[in-house]
Amino acid sequence: MPYHADLNATRYSFPSLKVLLARASPERSGDVLAGLAADGPLERIAAQHALADVALGDFLQDVLEVGGDSVTDLIMAQHDAAAFAPVAALSVGALRDWLLDPATTGADLAALAPGLTPEMVAAVSKIMRAQDLIAVAAKVEVVTRFRSTIGLSGRMSTRNQPNHPTDDSRGIALSALDGLLMGAGDAVIGVNPATDSLPDYIRICEVLEAIRTQLDIPTQSCCLGHVTTALAAMAAGAPVDLVFQSVAGSQKANEGFGITLAMLDEAAEAVAGLGRAPPGAHLMYFETGQGAALSAGAHHGMDQQTMETRAYAVARRYRPLLVNSVVGFIGPEYLADGKQIIRAGLEDHFCGKLLGLPMGVDVCYTNHSFADQEDMDILLTALAAAGVNFVITVPGADDIMLNYQSLSFHDAQFIRQTLGRPPAPEFAAWMVANGIGVPGVSQPSLAAALGRVRLPGS
Amino acid sequence: MSDLPASLRAVTQARLTLGPRGRALATADRLGFALDHARARAAVLAELDLPELGATLDRLGLAHHVVSSAATGRDSFIRRPDLGRHLPQDAARALADIGPADVALVLGDGLSATAVMLNGAAFMAELALLLRQMGLRVSPVILARQARVALGDGIARGLGAQSVVIALGERPGLSAADSLGVYITHRPAARTQDSARNCISNIRAAGTGVTDAADQAARLIAAMRSSGLSGVALSQAMANAPLPAAGDQTHR
CATH class of the missing domain: 1.10.220.70 (lyase)
Structure with a gap:
């Protein structure tokens, strides 16, 4: 018409x-x-x-x-x-x-x-x-729960993203501990694996599980491998808290990710069957991003922002704990500069929330974009005002595995101090109990913190 | 808070917090980050220094020829990857006069002309020597401006070459803006799939060395020409010496 x-x-x-x-x-x-x-x-x-x-x-x-x-x-x-x-x-x-x-x-x-x-x-x-x-x-308040309660009004959670280019267990642990000592990781401690091999996936899950259980942290962990790898890992008895998958807005684009809805149905059922979470907990984690369908030649003549919003239909089928757009990761051929990334980040967050999703954003850019950390400061501040459920944080804003810039643990602290957005209540209590962020209480060095954790295989 | 012991420092290049926590980044860290980003941006925006590159290739005894993709400048190259993959017709026609070759050698700017200026000519010299020792005819080094990986396909077809090696600057990371990536394609077509290419990445002083990379590239070309396979299929066939298929989307 x-x-x-x-x-x-x-x-x-x-x-x-x-x-x-x-x-x-x-x-x-x-x-x-x-x-x-x-x-x-x-x-x-x-x-x-x-x-x-x-x-x-x-x-x-x-x-x-x-x-x-x-x-x-x-x-x-x-x-x-x-x-x-x-x-x-x-x-x-x-x-x-x-x-x-x-x-x-x-x-x-x-x-x-x-x-x-x-x-x-x-x-x-x-x-x-x-x-x-x-x-x-x-x-809009969209609240989800597992070990922590995410999305409560007036709070902002963080994903602690301790990626490492070779998935080295101690390298992952050092970055994770750095974030934890700064109060990052109440949404999830989530690693993007460098490979998609099953043994590495299982080992990463075990490393994160060791950190979480030994430090008794009220949060979740996730290895962001392919859903089929997660299924195999769960079958092998790996400690999987959350199943992750990238999703997009058309069947063909999802096929480009190697997934079908039937596969996601199977994974959602499998992770619920593990019984690691209290009844009613949210157990899935999805990432999306404008341009994903176009880059797969699967946009069918539809603009990238509408295609992005269609991906949220896939996400909401599974009552996810976390959903985030990886807004500036895809590159300048899709979002050219800071202005376009800022606009897209606000759109994705708004559209996800209006569709009832627990929406977060990876406030980020690549080095060939016409953007810098200052654009990210503006987007982060705007998203905090908009009530974003969570943002991604990495040591020093530099993801050394995926080679892009996200937010730093310091950036999340800036929002907490400037706009007053504490983390999830369970995690905030854990921080206080451990003296993290408490004035006058000194924290161990990173080396000492690492020395106190028994990593699998060590 | 003290520095990490060297044994742990070697574990990761992550920008861990070594100073006090609970406050903004220290001035030195804030400016250090900005310098690293400026280096990356400068590499992305840099153009090939054609006179210097040409002089270097002359010294190495390698003939050369310049082409430009359909992208008219850095801005259009960055926003329109399709233009960077396209070789204009007049450029293709000019290549037809250069003479027959088995392997087309292409040096493109990609996303870091800095990387090309540092190691591009040396890589091409070592590779040309190895290929000639294998009895193969190599093309002059085609210096390609505003080039994405697939631009090499059109160049190879223009030259009538059966194989193409294109070396270009990889997307700069914050810690390294000087990585060269090499993509090798056998019988390139108008719409070659990326899965049909083989890739050697992270060629730089602190990564894979030029000699090692040239040796890997020559072995791949030999394997492609004897098996007729390339890309993922070739990697699977070379199970004893697996080489990665082209996997990085960042400068296609």
Whole structure:
């Protein structure tokens, strides 16, 4: 169905909802690369005007226009007409006004989440400014639990990401301990393995388990290998707290990651069957990122931000403990500079929260992007204002395995001290009990801290 | 808080906190990080110094020829990887006059011209010597500006070469901005899959040495030409001496 807008006696026409969404998207290099971006600022604003007038009901068609796509089928199956009813008669523009209305509460938004589709959420984000994305997300509280309680209003958790280029056990432990001594790791202590071999996966799980149990830390650990490796490790009896997987917004893109929904179903069932968590705990961890589908040639002519939001339909099927966009990792051909990364980070967080996800962000960039640590300071501060559930932290902001820059443990401290965002309550109590961050209490050196942990095989 | 003992310092290059905790980064650490990032950015934005590179190749007795991809400058190269993979038609036609070769040798800037200026010419000289000893005809060194890995495919086809070796600067990390990566492709086509390439990465003073890398590359080319395999398939076939398939997406 075609859409159009008339601006200054010029008619701008858009042949389909998919094209309209792409043209309305704030500028980013990935949409230019895909040939989907608006032809200049006027066409972009015309598309935003047209999009604001689209009825939300229009989004209940197959927006992707790819028959048999399993993510589209999932989106249709997830849609809850009763939850949708309060906004069913609204346009995209009216939805924006309703979201921003002070009378609309976090409870209203939580009740609405099952009634919204990813495309509706992506659409409304495209006509929202940064402050709108922050203001609405800040109303939404998505709380998840395992050993710690993540996402409570007024708090910010961190993933402690002690990656090492050769997965060296002591190298991982040193970085993890560095973070723990600075109060990082209440969301998860999570390692991206350098290889995807099963023995390394199991060893990394055992190293993290040793640190967690010997120091009695109320948190979770995760080795971020492929879901099939996690399944094999669980079968072999490895101490797996959380199952991780990267997910994307189309069936073909997920196939590019080597996964199907059936595989994720199997893994979710397997990790619940381990019985390591209290009943009702959240046990899955997903990462996403704008541009993932395009880089796999699996975007089907849809803009990268709408494709990203479709990935959240996959994530929410599994009641995850943690979801984060790895926003600037993919590179400047998708998000060129600090401005585009900041905008995308706020969009991803907003869209995830509106769909009911426990959303975090890896505030990050690569060295070939037109971005630097100062852009990350701004994004982190904005996300903290928006109530981000967690951010990723690494020693000195330098991930020596994945060769990109994320946030440092110091950056999280900056937010705690400047905006007052303590970690999860269980973890905060553990810190106090161990004198971490307590004025006047001195901490052991890293070497001494490492010496006190018995690592497997040592 | 004291420094780590050397035995532990050798375990990791992570930027561990060795000073006081619970406060902002010390000034020296904040400026040190900014210097490392500036080095990486300078490497990304650097252009090949063609006169110097040409003079070095002349001294090494290697002929050379310059081409440019369809990307018009660093900005367009970085934002549009598709342009960096494309060889314009007039550039391809010019290559046809250069004469037949079995192996096309390409030195491209990639994401770090710094790495190419440091080790590119030396690598090509060692490789050309080994290939000639194997009885293979090598092309002049094609100096490729604004080049991604797949630009080598078009260059090889322009030259009529059956194999192509392209060495280019890898995406700079914060600790190393001078890593050269080498990609080898057998019978490159218009749309060669990355899984059909073999890669040698991290060629730099503190990583894989130039001689070692040239030796690995020559062995790979010999194996490709005798087996007809390349990429993942070749790596699997060479089970006794496994070599990694091209796995780094960062400068495709």
